[in-house]
Amino acid sequence: MSKFIMPNLQRDKIEAYLAEGKRFDGRKAEDYREIIVEDGVSPSAASAIRVKVGKTEVLVGVHLGVTTPYPDSPDAGTFMTSAELHPMASQQFDIGRPGITAIELARVIDRGIRESGFIDFEKLCIEKGEKVWQVFVDIVAINDDGNLLDVAGLAALIALGRAKMPVYNAEEGKVEHDFSDEGIPLSKEAMSFNMTFHKVGETIVADVSKEEEAISKLRLSIAVGDNGGEPRITAMQKGKPGAINSKDMETILNLVESKWKEMFPKVKELVWGK
């Protein structure tokens, strides 16, 4: 994978701006860009949506199939998240097998959803030990303008929330090319969403642009859910070689609290409607 080359002059300028609490696009360090969601990308998917945050854009589709369960959980449905960081989205992405960026992104999102208990896997059992639903979330990057991880993670939640179960023909044991009115069994209370913070210069920044991401020293992704009106962390991942000092850790955890209170109602509305 070729590296995104950032001129030193631009690096210095971005860091100097941030030190004054400013960003190139006029946002404050902790601000997210505007979120736009569009339905109906593909009529043959349980749901397929387009999510744009600033100029970062992903398409996410949910597909349901029927499979045999794993021997250690014979009455639970299965779940898989895949991500294609296709070279159409960025000149840094290569063609062929998914690289480490795509693998890490898919795994962090998969973990955030799976471990939060958002999907009720036992309700996805059709016949114990024989047949269960398998849920696929497929992420395709269309344009990378920074923070693909949060954008793709948010899109995955919305796509799951809006998906319809296909009709299952029990007699013939096959999935019909038709959808019911029922959604996927989800636990509303368990939903958590991912926020990624970067250290750019000496500043902790939310929802990084591509340029900020390229010069960031470290990133910390935190999935946060709802515990009776208070934030509860359900998954984390530290990325990039930099280490976090205790001052930055405190800044980030304080930001998590305030950003969660601001963003969680917005995310809920996008997933479930008003």
Added chain:
Amino acid sequence: MYLPRKAKNKMAVEGLYKKRIDGRKFDEVRPMIAKVGVVPSADGSASFETGGTKAMAVVRGPRTLHPQHMQNAQKGVLRVSYGMMPFSVWDRIRPGPSRRSEEISKVCEWALSSVVDLSGFPNTVVDVFIQVPKADAGTRVAGLNAAAMALAHAGIPMKEMLTAIAVGKADKTLLVDVDKAEEDFHDGEGATDIPLAVTSRGKEVALLQLDGKISPSELKEAIEMGKKACDDILKVQMEALKNLNGGEDNE
């Protein structure tokens, strides 16, 4: 040889496929939407939609080609990659390249190579990425329509435009812009699928594939039908390029 309309209608009446499922005329293309500039980080980009089929194309380059032994010191290299998104059809498609996608990438590369002129860019590569978010047959031709627009949008020198269409035959009836239900027509002589791409000025055939059963005289007529449909599609492509109408991303 172009058969008069009367003869064509006769053929349709004699066959088993007398009326198109969606009510279109036999020589009618599904409603088209063409956009330019759909991916802001690209050098050129476009999308092309007919009915339930949509393709996006992104152009990156010319840029230095690595590894070096793949470079051509005389001219730039065109490289095309086609793929369907996992959620584009009823049965999920596994992400990543497949035998099918590799072959389609290659025939699309050959088709586009006949219209682009990379003699001014030795040792470079121009990459064309075609992706299909939703599919109701004819994805490679929709992909080519989008790719030709994206190349023009990127300012890559082109000798001509390229326009593509899938002509088909259901039993004895010739059709343009075949959809999935028509592609799966089983009665009588069954279905024949003929994706073809036509250059805008020379009206030469730059992509041609066929599977099914058809007589040489029917094929001649099918190709003429395809060329005629391509004239309509070309207008939609040129209109989108002139107005740069991708909308939101063209600031």
